Amino acid sequence: MQIKVGYLIIALCSIFSLEAQEYKWKLGFDYFFDNTEYKKSSFTKPQTMQGVWLQPVGGISWDKNHTLYGGINLLKMPGTSEVVDKAELVLYYQYETDRVIFRAGSFSSNEALHNYNDFFFSDSVRHFKPLMQGLFWQIGGEMDFFNLWMDWTGYGSPKQRESFFLGSSGKITRGRFFADYQSYLFHYANTLPATSGWGVSEHLQHMASVGVLYDLKNSLKGMLSAGFLIAKERDRKAEICYNPMGFVARANAELWGIGTENTFYKGNQRMGLFPEYGTELYWGNPFLQGATYLQSKWYVKLMESERVSARINCNFHLSEGNLFLQQTLNLSLSIDNFSKNKKKAVRYPWMKLFE
Numbered sequence: 170m171q172i173k174v175g176y177l178i179i180a181l182c183s184i185f186s187l188e189a190q191e192y193k194w195k196l197g198f199d200y201f202f203d204n205t206e207y208k209k210s211s212f213t214k215p216q217t218m219q220g221v222w223l224q225p226v227g228g229i230s231w232d233k234n235h236t237l238y239g240g241i242n243l244l245k246m247p248g249t250s251e252v253v254d255k256a257e258l259v260l261y262y263q264y265e266t267d268r269v270i271f272r273a274g275s276f277s278s279n280e281a282l283h284n285y286n287d288f289f290f291s292d293s294v295r296h297f298k299p300l301m302q303g304l305f306w307q308i309g310g311e312m313d314f315f316n317l318w319m320d321w322t323g324y325g326s327p328k329q330r331e332s333f334f335l336g337s338s339g340k341i342t343r344g345r346f347f348a349d350y351q352s353y354l355f356h357y358a359n360t361l362p363a364t365s366g367w368g369v370s371e372h373l374q375h376m377a378s379v380g381v382l383y384d385l386k387n388s389l390k391g392m393l394s395a396g397f398l399i400a401k402e403r404d405r406k407a408e409i410c411y412n413p414m415g416f417v418a419r420a421n422a423e424l425w426g427i428g429t430e431n432t433f434y435k436g437n438q439r440m441g442l443f444p445e446y447g448t449e450l451y452w453g454n455p456f457l458q459g460a461t462y463l464q465s466k467w468y469v470k471l472m473e474s475e476r477v478s479a480r481i482n483c484n485f486h487l488s489e490g491n492l493f494l495q496q497t498l499n500l501s502l503s504i505d506n507f508s509k510n511k512k513k514a515v516r517y518p519w520m521k522l523f524e
Contacts (some may be wrong), residue, residue: 414437
């Protein structure tokens with residue numbers, strides 16, 4: 170044991186003695202308010218979600234491309250008696266160049282998987298599980314990229330089932346035209362040692378589409394696309410397997426900070442194992458349990474600066490022949506000494522209200 174500790178001390182000292190070392194820090198703040206009015210839905214329940222995340226992180230960088238980060242993610246839910254409702258460790262290694270990024274450890278899933286829509290990860294998942302624990306590798310830039318990732322969500326134990334994600338996504342852009350895809354496999358296994366009567370289940374989803382981007386000089390920008398969403402939902406022990414597939418269309422537009430994001434699904438009903446496993450197996454939008462679903466988000470960007478962004482949404486969900494309403498407010502703040510690509514400050518007329 171003394172020899173192992175000695176090796177660890179020598180390794181740490183060698184890192185801290187590097188000439189090119191640089192100290193980094195970041196303070197992140199995220200507030201979310203999400204009110205869902207889904208009373209008539211048989212797929213999900215109405216609720217109000219609200220919380221504040223605070224993430225202080227420090228790091229040490231060496232040889233330009235290598236960084237070790239450590240910190241904590243703290244959640245406070247207004248109205249509870251707890252000082253801190255949830256605390257998660259942020260701890261990861263990052264290798265980064267102009268075209269490649271690799272992360273290993275516990276790090277932000279919102280940063281790594283921002284291109285995934287809520288067909289894969291619902292709003293509640295993004296609110297309360299902002300970290301992924303595993304690996305992430307990506308090559309390319311914003312318009313052309315390919316990535317692979319793993320997120321270990323459940324470590325097998327006598328009381329917890331083993332579970333993890335394996336995923337991949339990518340995008341290629343040529344002029345105004347693009348093709349993209351998002352996919353993952355969620356593996357939901359037994360406890361360790363195995364619990365009698367339980368087995369292994371899996372949920373695989375893949376969405377691919379082609380489309381066109383437009384960005385006019387008068388600040389109007391948007392996107393149109395069409396594609397398909399396929400899946401495999403399997404319960405090995407019960408020997409049940411579903412293979413739903415359907416058509417997906419997206420249409421987004423924004424002018425002067427006011428915009429809309431619309432997604433339409435038509436095809437087979439999904440989440441066939443939901444009565445048995447619920448959100449333990451399915452992490453995506455619960456309205457996909459229906460054969461037809463239209464989601465229409467309308468938003469206003471209240472603030473858009475280098476450090477702070479604020480956005481208010483009014484979202485409509487057409488499902489089961491009913492129209493459901495959702496209101497959200499998101500505020501994000503990030504202060505650090507290492508970000509390469511700072512957001513450009515944008516001013517809209519209503520931003521005078523904050524002066």
